[in-house]
Structures are given as structure tokens and as C-alpha cells.
Amino acid sequence: MNRALEQILPRVQKPARYTGGEYNAVVKDRHQADLRYALCFPDTYEIGMSNLGLRILYGVMNGMEGVWCERVFAPWTDMEEEMRRAGISLYGLESGDPISGFDIIGFSLGYEMAYTNVLNMLDLAGLPLRSADRPGLAPLVVAGGACAYNPEPLAPFVDLFVLGEGEEVTPEYIALYRQAREECWSKEEFLREAARIEGIYVPAFYEPVYKPDGTLAELRVKEGSGAPERVRKRIVEDFEHSYFPVRTIVPSTEIVHDRVMLELFRGCIRGCRFCQAGYVYRPVRSRSPERLARYGKDACRDSGYQEMTLSSLSSTDYPGLLPLCDQLLDYCAPRDIGLSLPSLRADTFSMNLMDRLQRVRKGGLTFAPEAGTQRLRDAINKNLTEADLLQSVRTAFSGGWSGVKLYFMLGLPTETDEDVLGIADLARKVYAAWREVTPNRARGVRITVSTSWFVPKPHTAFQWEGQITREEYQRRVDLLRDAFKKDRSITYNWHDPDTSWLEAVFSRGDRRLADVLEYAWERGAKMDAWSEHFDFPRWLDALAACGVDGDFYAHRQRPRDEVFPWCRIDTMVTPDFLWREREKCYASQVTPDCRSKCSGCGANRLLKGGVCDG
């Protein structure tokens, strides 16, 4: 271990985050590795190591001959300060080598509030922030993940974005990079070729042209660049046989999801109209229960974890769930390994299943009805009925559960005061259900209602919607708070509006926001997802200084023919379908799930046969 690092570690919190050396961390011989890849997660170790996608890419790349992929996380502020003082630049956890000397630096972008960490990490690595100021081929700065579906706010900083699932496209651009290095291509030459790979968006080849009113006239393809009109996202078609990290790093310090994560399927059949993941990960592709059971057992065996979780967007929609759980339980129960389902639907099937799972803590149960009335739930296509919810909580309460958390959004399109107050009604009905069935009234019950401020996301049916104003959000919060005044068993929490507003600005922002990011970062913005570091006035100041009106992005209702900053990104779900979904929302009409009936979103075109398995 590097001496300079050794000297600062005793002074920082949780130093085990900064040393590497965990079980299954891949250490290769520097001389055998011709391609060094820094896989960066712009948040802390504990959060980044909980990300399954990161583990998958790590495994895929380290499985490649000559490629050494290392992990890099954002150091907490105490560590950053020590590193800057000691002149230690950002390093890969496996080798301790500075990543500025690596070939490729890849960021996984999960949420907008981590953008400043991307800039901060580039700076900590000693690299210029802007792509244009990094003339050499190496290190190439790449970004992917959910936020890449609107890459524009980060466009000037990133050399290329990867759209969709990275397992297959990553080896492709690595191969191209090797060729480029071999044949001494310039960065420009490399990017031109890279832009021909399906799923790669090179922002330098698209130039925003604005109208006088500030909206986009077009995102012009740079002449002679050969970049495609639309960049189609990548998916792993054969999910059954795709790589799963059975052998994966077991951190030596506690992380957020410290357990085996078994990915049952990709995509989601539901089609909730507000949900970006639900649209952009289409179509659904599953693994067989036999394979999953094997992976799950092998992963437990290799990691020694005492807990496993079935992780997918809506795990109870997995068709083979019962046989899978039975097989897993046969293995887990005698070994005291706990099995959990994070995303529960409120239906009888799920509740029966819950009962069978071992060691589930009978503390709190979480449901996300998202909206307070059936009308609004229909409008957002959240397929959950009040009867289902009440039946589920009845089962839970009579089984001894003593708490339930209910999540809602305020400001969904078409929401009225009646819908807002419907949240209180629903919570009261949950309370009444508890009184009716609980075996132990003396113990009391905790019902927690949380509301967030709805943020419209790109590539969803609500991408055209304005976020309701802050005053209106506050009014609806107050309305609900008043409604709950007399309910002593119900706790009401609401989200901090500052973060949600900024998220709304960035999630649908264009390239002009890059200056805002850089300005805020220069004045200390980082770790913005952490309330202790989030400084809203600093952001207002940055927006003002750059002449950017945040409300323009957050609150403006877009016309149907709006040219979006993400117009070059093709998820293969057609804008016409999304618009139809939006109109059905305004008519409070539901759309069946993909298994009941295909609604023709277009995502089937990503599959060879052209038919989704639903």
C-alpha cells in the first residue's frame, strides 16, 4: 500500500472504503494488462458497491483478456480534503494507481444529484473537466446508466455516452479503442468510428440550435461526422445466458445492500406512466427459475452472505416466482439465510409469499400506491386497487406486522384536491383495517405516509408535463398535513422541495446546464444527494450567474412537437405511444400490462423475432 495513503487513512472516517483488498476484488498483473479501465461511481463506496450494474460490468470487463477494470468511488469530503492536501490523485481501488493514467474512465450515472461528483472526480483525478480540453485519446471519458437517457447536461464533459445495457457494447468500444491506439488514431477519429457503434452517443457530434424563445430548434448532427440521426439503446437480448456475477466482491465494510442480489428479469410489464425505468428498460426479458436458483445458491456459497434479495423492477411479476422461491428456500432455510423481496405489490399472492419467506422482519411493510384515489391511479396507470391494498394490510396486520409505510407523489398530472385528500382517506382506511384485525391493539401501529414532489422524466408519458409550481406543491402538502392533524397514529412526511425542483431542472435539461454545473462545482457543490452537503442558494446563484431560468425546465408545459434535448436518443418506445399514454392519462384510462395485451409501444423491435415474451 502506498505510503502517502497510509499516512492519511488514520485521519478519515471508515477508511476500509478506500483500501480495496476485499474478497473477490480482481488484482491483475500490471504488465499483463494492456487496457486499464476505471469504473467510476459518483457516490460513496457504500452506495456504489450496492449497485448490481456496476458489479456486472466489473465482472464482464475483468473477464476480458488484458483488460483490468478497477473501481473508483467518490471519496467522502474528509478523505477528499486529506487527498488534496497530500497530493494524492484519484486512484483505482485495486491497484492504487492514479486513474489519470488509465485508458478509459467510465461513469455510471444513476441520478442527477450526483453530476457534481462526476466533475469533482475528474478534477480529483487531475483531468480537465471538458472533453475539448482533453485532446488525447486517453483517458477516454465514458458515461452510461439511467441518466444517460438525457445526456445533454453533461455533454461537454463526457466523450461518449453508452445508451442502455452495457454488457455487450462495452467490449465493442474497448475493442475499437485498442484498434485506435494500435493505429494511432486521433481522439476525433476514434469518436467518429465509435459513433457508428449502436448505442453510442458522441455529444460533440450534435450541436444544439435554439429558438429565440429558448426552446430547441434542433440538435444538429455535425456535418461530416457520420453520427446517426438517432442513437438506439442497447439491450441484452439473450438475458437467460447473459453474465451474472455469481462470484462478486464482498466488501469488508458494511454497504447499503449488503447481500446477494439476484436479478430475475430486466424491464417491467406494468407501464406506470411516470416511471422512466418502466419505459426505458423495455422489453421484459427473464431468466429461467432453474438458472436463477443455481445462481442464487452459488452466489450465497461463494460470498458467505446470510441474506439474499430478489431484485428487479417489480419482482412479484416474475412468472416463475413460486418455484424459484421454493428452490431457494430449500437451500436458504437450513442455513439461516434470509430471503427478501424488495418490491412488493399489494396483492394476496405477494402476501402469501411473504408469509412463506423466512426471517422477514415483521417491522415495517412498504407499499407505493403513488396516488390517493382510484381515478388518479388509473390516470397514471398504477395498477393497484384500494381493495387489494386493504386486503394486503389486513393480512399483514393479522399476521403481527405493526407498521406500514405508504408512498405517494404530489403533483401528478390531473391531480385535484380530491386526489390529495384521498391520500388521507386511504391512510385512515389502513388504520381502520389495523384496528379491525390486529391481534394486539395495545402494541399500537405506525402508519407513515410520505409524499414526494413529482418530477417529470424524459422518455415517459409525462415528458411533456410541467412540474407543478413550488407554491402549489406547498399548498397541497399543507392541505394534506391539515387533513392528518387529528390522526395520531399516522405520521406524515414530505420531501424537501429544493432537491426535487433541481432534479426536475436537470432531468429534462439541455446543454446550457453544463455551465451551471461547472459554476456550482467551482463554488463547492458536491455530494448534492446528501442533505448535509446540498446547498440550494448556491444552485440558485449558479443558475442566475449563467443566465439560466430553472423554472423554464421544471415547470414549463411542453407542446407535443417540442424538440427535446434527448431527441437523438431512441429507447425504441415511440413518442407516439408515449403521447397516446399521456392522452389516456387525461382521460383516466388504463393500459393493460404487457403480459395481458401488447399495447404496441415499439420496444418489441429490439428483439429478433419482434415479439415480446411479456
Place this chain on the structure above:
Amino acid sequence: MADRLLFSKAGTARYISHLDLMRTFQRAFARAGISIKHTEGFHPHPFVSIPLPLSVGFSSQCEVLEFGLTGGAEREEVPARLNAAMPSGITVHRCYEAEKPVKQLTYVNYIVTMEYDPGAPFGAERAIRDLLARESLVMDKRSKKAKSGVVQVDLIPLIAKATVEERRDTIALDLVLRAQNPGLNPELVVAAIRTHCPQAAPDFVSFHRRAVLDGKMEPWE
């Protein structure tokens, strides 16, 4: 009687905290396919215990972990099987039947290496020796139990043996300290040096635990 492991903790593993280390062992046993006794209760988990927690950042060649083999694995094969399942820096040397109870663990031998960027200052070794030869040396120690958050401890009765040796850029302290009830952390000895001999304050200190001993200064096993 319980089973014990003798292991060392070095390199990157020095930064694994006490709680995390216990979790690491629980998982390593599972990976190695060695079944061990579980706790009772609603959430049973594999039982392991480390009698004398090591401070984060310290290295050690004499850590002890207590557990119970439940059959299936012979003691002799435990070290090799565990070592194949460990993070880097942890090496299990021996698995044996516990001989002496934990309450007989009386002393700990530490090597404290104090480094000086410009070389050890003139007279520092002497000053430290004098300091440790005092009749009494009272220091404030942080305490969760005390209302004020600090208690006063006299270090001298807790130091059984101290050798000070100067090398070129370093001064090494070979200390035998009380292990428990109360024990003394060598960091407090260095803190005393910083307070009372500021000219001998080191730029960087590393701590290594060399041996755990019983009341007769014999190895505690």
C-alpha cells in the same frame, strides 16, 4: 471448550473495523463451507467473538477469534480453508482448542513505530524514556461512561514494560501494556509523548500488536 483461531491482520485489512471483521469471519466460514455454532433466537447467526478488539489501522500478528466448530471440519484443515476465503491481509495461522479463559488475558505487547520526517530529534529518545520512567503519568482519556466525556488515567501502573530504541528516522517503543480491566491503548502513550515531550512528537505513528500474554507473561492461547 471453545475453538480459537490465531490470525494476523496486515496491509489493507488493518482498516477493517472490529464489527466488520466479525462479519468478515462469519462470511469466510460460510464460504469455506465450515459450519460453526449459531446464536439462538429469532435471527440466528453464526457466533464469533474477538476478545480483544484491535484499533482500526493497527496491524497484528496475534489476533484471536473464538467460535465453535460443529463438526464437518478438522481443526488442522481450518486455516487453509479459511485463508482461501479471506480478504487480502488476513491470514489464519492456527486453529486450536481454547486453553486459557479470556479473563487470563492480561498483557499485550505492542511495537509502536514513531516516524520523524527529518530524522529523530536529538534527545527525543531520552525524553521519552524519562517520561515513561515517571512515578505517575496522568492523561485525559475519552470515555462514554463519564458524564464529562473524559476520565483521568494514570498510565504508569498499566505499563508493565517499556523499551525505547532509536533508529535512524524512527523511534520504536516495545511496550507491554495491561490488556483489560482496565486496558491501555498505546495511542494514549503516544498522546502522552506529544503532550509532555512536544519536541519528540512524531510525524507519523504505526502500531503493531506482537503478542497477547497471560499474567505470567506467557503466550495466552
